[in-house]
Amino acid sequence: MLSYRDLITGFKKLGIDQNKPVILHASLSSFGEVRGGADTLLGATLASFHSVMSPTFTYKNMIIPETGPDNNGLEYGSGHDLNKMAEFYTQDMPADRLMGILAEKIRLHPLAQRSTHPILSFAGIHLSEAIDRQSLEEPLAPIQWLLDQQGYVLLMGVDHTSNTSIHLAEQKAGRKSFIRWALTPHAIYECPGLTGCSDGFNQATDHLAEITIMTKIGDATIQAIPLQEMVDILVPIIQNDPFALLCEKATCPRCQAIRNQQNNQTSEHSDD
Ligand SMILES: [Zn+2]
Secondary structure, X not given: OEOHHHHXXXXXHOOOOXXXXXXXXXXHHHHOOEOOHHHHHHHHHHHHOOOEEEEOOOOOOEEOOOOOOOOOOOOOOOOHHHHHHOOOOOXXXXXXXXXXXXHHHHHHOOOEEEOOOOOOOEEEEOOHHHHHOOOOOOOXXXXXXXXXXXXXXXXXXXXXXXXXXXXHHHHHOOOOOEEEXXXXXXXXXXXXXXXXXXXXXXXXXXXXXXXXXXXXXXXXEXXXXXXXXXXXXXXXXXXXXXXXXXXXXXXXXXXXXXXXHHHHHHHHHHHO
């Protein structure tokens, strides 16, 4: 069974500057058994890194309208049953289960601050500047702030399909984003700049191998990737191949929307 000390020793092996901010994505179960569970993992994380942030995205409050903009990776009018179950977003809505228990533990920490985006919120400790940077128009701005401070992505027992920051590289490469709608007690918010699908992001693994610091803690592989270098590597890859990092599922609405847009642009150019 892993102890608090095992976790601290493991994080130290990464050899990254403790004062650099990190965005983390973790699977507690990937470590094997940890004495004290998620609280121990959180404690060891906070003892090892001064400022941490995690996505605390919420999906239960999303609704699907009857109509909307074209090629938006969404089947309009398909949400009758889901819309009925949609919950109002409030600042204390738990992070979606997909974010993992550590994200939820960070959100609940007494020092944590959570941004107010009704779908793509982040919770951070000692990161109020990053959290305050977010707006409805710029949902990924907190990650940009971390990048500007030479921060790291920390993947704990999860792979790049959990690496939200790759969406920042997509945005910088000019890739299409999406519009989604969120139910709040005040209004239905139209949210621009929503990210695409991350199911294909493991295609980035080889490209990032050279800048990735890896260690093992228990059964979990821990990867630390410097944000600036990661984005610098991935942006030209996406620009050179507009289908890079998309998933292979023919039925994936968002990846297909990106392919459609690209194919339309190509055919418009060939008409010139
Ligand atoms: Zn996809």
